[in-house]
Amino acid sequence: MTQQGPIRIAGDSHLGKVRTTNEDTLIIERRVGLYAVLDGMGGANAGDVASQLALETIRDFVLDRRTTLAPRALLEAAIVAGSTAVFTAAQQHRERHGMGTTVVACLVVDPTHVVVAHVGDSRAYLLRGGRLQTLTRDHTIVEELVGRGLLTAEEAERHPYKNVLSRNLGARAEPRVDLLELELRPGDRLLLCSDGLYGYASAEAIQYLLGSGDAPEHVARDLIDLALRGGGGDNVSTIVIETPAAAPSSTQVVRTRGALAWWQSRQRFLQVANDGGLTRNPIVRGLLPHEAIELVALSLCQAIYHDLEKSTGVNVWTFAQNLAAGWFERGGDWKAVRGLIDILGASARSVVDDIRAGDAQLGFLLDVAVSRALIVVELALGGLLAERLRQVDGDLIELHTTAVDTAEHETIEMYELHEVHELTGEGPRPSERFIDRPTIPFLRPDRPITSSGESAEVLNAIGKTITIARGRLSPRAELVAQILVALETVATDNGGNFAAAVLAARELYGVRSVDNAGVTPLYDALDKARILVASSVHQIRAPQAIRVRVLRALSTAHQRLVGATTGLVLEAVGPFSERLREVQAVTNELHDAVAKAERLRADLERRFATIVDPSLPWGARGTTEW
Amino acid sequence: MSTVPTLARSYEALRPKVLQRLLELRSTLDPSLGRLDDPTARAQIGAVLDHLGNFIVTGDLGLHRAFLHTFLAMRAAEAQSPASVLAMLVAIGDTAAQVAQEEGAGSPMGAELTLLLTRVTASTARGVNDLIAEELARRVGQHTELTKRAREGKR
Numbered sequence: 001m002t003q004q005g006p007i008r009i010a011g012d013s014h015l016g017k018v019r020t021t022n023e024d025t026l027i028i029e030r031r032v033g034l035y036a037v038l039d040g041m042g043g044a045n046a047g048d049v050a051s052q053l054a055l056e057t058i059r060d061f062v063l064d065r066r067t068t069l070a071p072r073a074l075l076e077a078a079i080v081a082g083s084t085a086v087f088t089a090a091q092q093h094r095e096r097h098g099m100g101t102t103v104v105a106c107l108v109v110d111p112t113h114v115v116v117a118h119v120g121d122s123r124a125y126l127l128r129g130g131r132l133q134t135l136t137r138d139h140t141i142v143e144e145l146v147g148r149g150l151l152t153a154e155e156a157e158r159h160p161y162k163n164v165l166s167r168n169l170g171a172r173a174e175p176r177v178d179l180l181e182l183e184l185r186p187g188d189r190l191l192l193c194s195d196g197l198y199g200y201a202s203a204e205a206i207q208y209l210l211g212s213g214d215a216p217e218h219v220a221r222d223l224i225d226l227a228l229r230g231g232g233g234d235n236v237s238t239i240v241i242e243t244p245a246a247a248p249s250s251t252q253v254v255r256t257r258g259a260l261a262w263w264q265s266r267q268r269f270l271q272v273a274n275d276g277g278l279t280r281n282p283i284v285r286g287l288l289p290h291e292a293i294e295l296v297a298l299s300l301c302q303a304i305y306h307d308l309e310k311s312t313g314v315n316v317w318t319f320a321q322n323l324a325a326g327w328f329e330r331g332g333d334w335k336a337v338r339g340l341i342d343i344l345g346a347s348a349r350s351v352v353d354d355i356r357a358g359d360a361q362l363g364f365l366l367d368v369a370v371s372r373a374l375i376v377v378e379l380a381l382g383g384l385l386a387e388r389l390r391q392v393d394g395d396l397i398e399l400h401t402t403a404v405d406t407a408e409h410e411t412i413e414m415y416e417l418h419e420v421h422e423l424t425g426e427g428p429r430p431s432e433r434f435i436d437r438p439t440i441p442f443l444r445p446d447r448p449i450t451s452s453g454e455s456a457e458v459l460n461a462i463g464k465t466i467t468i469a470r471g472r473l474s475p476r477a478e479l480v481a482q483i484l485v486a487l488e489t490v491a492t493d494n495g496g497n498f499a500a501a502v503l504a505a506r507e508l509y510g511v512r513s514v515d516n517a518g519v520t521p522l523y524d525a526l527d528k529a530r531i532l533v534a535s536s537v538h539q540i541r542a543p544q545a546i547r548v549r550v551l552r553a554l555s556t557a558h559q560r561l562v563g564a565t566t567g568l569v570l571e572a573v574g575p576f577s578e579r580l581r582e583v584q585a586v587t588n589e590l591h592d593a594v595a596k597a598e599r600l601r602a603d604l605e606r607r608f609a610t611i612v613d614p615s616l617p618w619g620a621r622g623t624t625e626w
Numbered sequence: 627m628s629t630v631p632t633l634a635r636s637y638e639a640l641r642p643k644v645l646q647r648l649l650e651l652r653s654t655l656d657p658s659l660g661r662l663d664d665p666t667a668r669a670q671i672g673a674v675l676d677h678l679g680n681f682i683v684t685g686d687l688g689l690h691r692a693f694l695h696t697f698l699a700m701r702a703a704e705a706q707s708p709a710s711v712l713a714m715l716v717a718i719g720d721t722a723a724q725v726a727q728e729e730g731a732g733s734p735m736g737a738e739l740t741l742l743l744t745r746v747t748a749s750t751a752r753g754v755n756d757l758i759a760e761e762l763a764r765r766v767g768q769h770t771e772l773t774k775r776a777r778e779g780k781r
Contacts, residue, residue: 129728204654250727334759338752364737368727371744372720378751379716385758386709392765399772502703567699582688 007111009035010217011239014224016196017232023047023101024194024237025055033108034062037122037237039194041168042099046090050099053089054082054169058105072179075107075117079169079177083119086170100170104136104192111243114190116180120168123198125206126182127189132207135180135190139167163195184243189216193223196236200227212311213251216240250365251311258366259308261359265351266301272347273297281343282336283327296323300344304373308366313376320380328388337381345374459492461542461550469529469536479521482508483529483561491557501557505564522565530558634683636739637722640729641675644722656717658710673697674718681746687753694753708761712754719747 009030015022023040025048036058040051061078069077082103090096102120109115116124121138137143142162145151156162167175184190189210198206201223209222220238227236270293278284284292299322303315324337348370356363466488473481486504493500508522537551648671653660659667677693694715701711723743730736 130724202654204651250731334755334762338756338759364741367741368723368744371741371748375716375720375744375748375751378748378755379712382712382751382755382758383709385755385762386707386712389708389758389762389765392762392769396765396769396772399769399776564703567703570695570699579688579692 007108007244008216008242009239010215010220011035011037011192011237012217012220012224013235013237014196014228014232016235017228019235021048022235023051024196024235025051026237026239027055027059027105028239029059029062032062032066034059034105035108035192035239035241036103036105037192037194037239038101038103038169039120039122039196039235039237040099040101041165042090042096042170046096046099047101049089049096050086050170051101054086054101054103057085058082058103062107071107071109071115072181075105075115076177076179079103079105079117079119080174083169083171083175084173087173090170100165100168102139102165102168102194106190106192106239106241108241112184114182114184114241116182116190117177119175119177120165121163122192122194124180125191125193125210127191127207127210128185128187130207130211132203132210135182136178139165139178141166186243188243189219190241191223192239192241194235194237196232196234197223197227197238199234200230200232200236210240213255216242253362254308254365254369255311257362258369259305261355261362262308262351262366262370263301263305265354266298266305268354269301269347269351270297272350273343276343276346278340278343281340283323283332283340296340297344297347300377304348304370307373307376308369313373316373316376317380320377321384324381324384328384334385341374341377341381348374457542457546458549458553461540461546462488462491462553464540464542465533465536465550465554468539469532472532472536477525477528479508479525480528480532483525484533486561487529487533487554487557490561491553501560501564502567505561505568508561509565509568523562526558526562526565530555533558631683632735633739633742634679636730636735637679637682637726637743640722640725640739641679643729644725645671645675647725648718648721651721656710656714658706658714659717670714671718674715675722678719678722678743678746682742687749690749691753691757694750695757698754698757708754708758712751712758715750715754716747719743719750723747 009028011026011028013022013024013026025038025040027034027036027038029035036055038051038054040047040049040054042050058078058081061081062074065074065077082101086100090099102118102122104118104120104122104124105116106124107115107117116135118124118136119139121140122136123138124135126133126135137147140162141164142151142156142159144166146153146156151159165171169175191206191210205226206223209219209226212219212222214222217240220240223238223240224236274289274293274297278297279287279289279292281292284296287295300316300319303319306315307313323340327337349367352363352367352370355366466484469484470481473484486508490500490504533554534551537547537554540547540550542550645668648659649664649667652662652667652671659671662670674697677690681690681693697715698708698711701714702708706714723740726736726743727740730739
């Protein structure tokens with residue numbers, strides 16, 4: 001495999017934020033291609049002694065014997081020699097008894113071939129094609145138990161002895177060394193590290209930094225910073241080994257040549273934006289044309305440039321927020337923002353097309369990167385729209401609650417009047433107000449409609465109301481009975497009844513869907529249930545204040561139930577309504593075409609008739625006289 | 627000759643890898659995906675990937691919009707905000723494009739599929755924003771109407 005340039009290596013080590021000594025040591029021996037991280041352990045400063053002693057022994061062994069042993073055997077023997085040295089030293093000095101060290105080492109045989117060896121819980125990772133793989137398995141007691149199927153991975157994660165090593169250099173004179181030979185590919189990155197890194201940083205974050213495309217010395221430093229930000233509870237050491245890439249990665253191309261090509265095309269971007277009508281968009285009304293171009297188009301162009309250069313989306317995100325936040329706050333509509341972004345998107349694509357015509361590969365990479373930038377714009381705008389929707393929802397609920405509060409007293413009085421009127425035929429027929437008020441189908445999941453603090457008296461009264469309402473039903477009105485049960489469940493649910501409403505709506509709507517009767521009977525039943533509930537409230541024996549609270553809880557539960565049902569119905573009919581709209585559009589076009597053909601036919605008939613019979617009333621020259 | 631069937635086949639071949647990647651990285655890609663249990667996440671992501679495949683074949687914007695409408699309604703019923711649904715859909719599309727770029731590195735078909743998936747994601751983001759904006763306009767209308775009624779009621 002042809003590779004360009006030499007292998008690049010960098011390493012770094014840090015004390016961490018808690019420890020007072022650094023017991024980690026590194027081997028970076030370029031002459032023989034030997035790289036290793038050692039993590040010492042043992043009290044009374046013995047940890048750093050162990051790792052330093054092992055380091056020197058391993059390094060010297062490889063330097064001395066590299067011509068006489070094959071790479072795999074060389075590395076294994078060197079590590080065993082290191083362990084023997086530590087073990088012997090520990091036996092000779094009582095205060096160093098029990099000292100030891102882990103090791104993870106890599107011997108680069110040639111730019112495509114390495115041997116990796118390890119003892120203990122220092123790790124080797126491989127980043128290939130953007131994905132991180134762990135090459136080593138920790139030599140801990142817990143890992144051994146997992147390997148034998150005696151513990152699950154989850155149990156291992158919580159196990160109190162998860163950090164207790166089952167193997168290390170120094171515990172015995174000749175430890176078992178795990179070895180791995182690896183064929184490297186262009187662009188591969190190897191990482192050797194102590195547990196101070198992976199114990200304080202997630203695998204995803206390590207993958208992100210290792211794949212950033214930055215130079216190994218920066219990556220080694222950044223990884224240490226990452227562990228420190230994660231707590232830095234241990235010494236942390238990293239060595240990054242990068243094989244030369246056959247060609248620069250796509251990220252590097254975009255960050256260098258791509259960003260430059262984009263910026264050099266900015267005049268074209270501005271011109272297309274201007275020609276596309278950016279200066280006529282309502283958002284920039286009041287600005288002079290050159291101000292609008294500068295403030296909007298040039299700002300986005302710059303934001304994309306900076307984001308391309310740094311492989312982020314933060315500048316474009318900020319641009320979109322700045323552009324639309326104020327506009328939406330002033331009550332501006334989405335249409336104007338959408339139009340503006342369309343113009344800018346078209347300008348960006350025009351620039352990318354030009355670049356692509358000159359350099360297909362660069363053009364493709366830029367096309368993807370700029371399209372992603374435009375997706376970031378949509379994401380930022382979506383966030384603003386959703387936030388505005390949440391605010392309007394809140395206002396609507398406030399307004400509706402106020403309206404319901406004032407209506408409740410009137411409703412109870414109204415039903416009392418109703419009953420008098422129905423029983424005796426006397427008194428004025430009350431005007432129907434509350435029950436005709438349309439239920440607004442909106443949902444707000446975070447707002448329980450009956451709080452868990454509702455008194456037992458009210459909950460009891462809700463139950464009584466529903467019992468009375470059910471008693472007034474005919475046995476055939478099964479659906480209304482089901483709705484009444486659902487209303488009681490939703491109104492008395494202590495956990496915040498959003499979920500209860502959705503579940504109940506699903507059950508009710510499911511019944512309708514199965515018997516294929518459509519949704520009209522369901523909505524009719526919902527209306528009947530509402531009327532029935534409202535008229536049953538006054539029949540319970542309870543103070544007026546309790547009855548008001550019962551009605552409030554039940555009417556809001558009803559509103560929630562209708563909202564959830566409407567959501568389900570909309571969800572089901574969405575595709576059909578889209579199709580219907582399309583069919584209607586085609587039908588309208590056909591109508592227009594038929595009308596046009598009719599007019600043409602009539603005109604032709606008139607002309608023909610004039611030619612064959614000049615005595616017809618519209619005259620010899622075809623002019624209409626009636 | 628159209629390359630769409632070929633691209634659709636390439637996408638179908640990639641789909642298991644995309645699904646696997648999304649399941650592995652779901653908590654880092656999007657918090658709302660991370661909160662889901664494995665079978666639910668698999669079902670939700672699978673539905674979106676299925677739809678992406680159909681959209682690549684048909685290019686039918688009407689069906690695309692209908693799918694987004696349904697998806698938003700279902701997620702709303704599960705108490706997910708529209709913004710998090712948007713982020714989730716973009717994360718899925720973006721990951722599909724990244725997998726296509728990695729797997730098809732250097733090949734024209736890989737490049738074309740990457741670009742196509744990126745554009746489909748852009749179109750998805752726009753579609754979701756259109757739907758949120760329509761919903762917002764409806765609510766603003768309701769708000770105006772209720773305010774008017776409240777004012778009339780006071781008189």
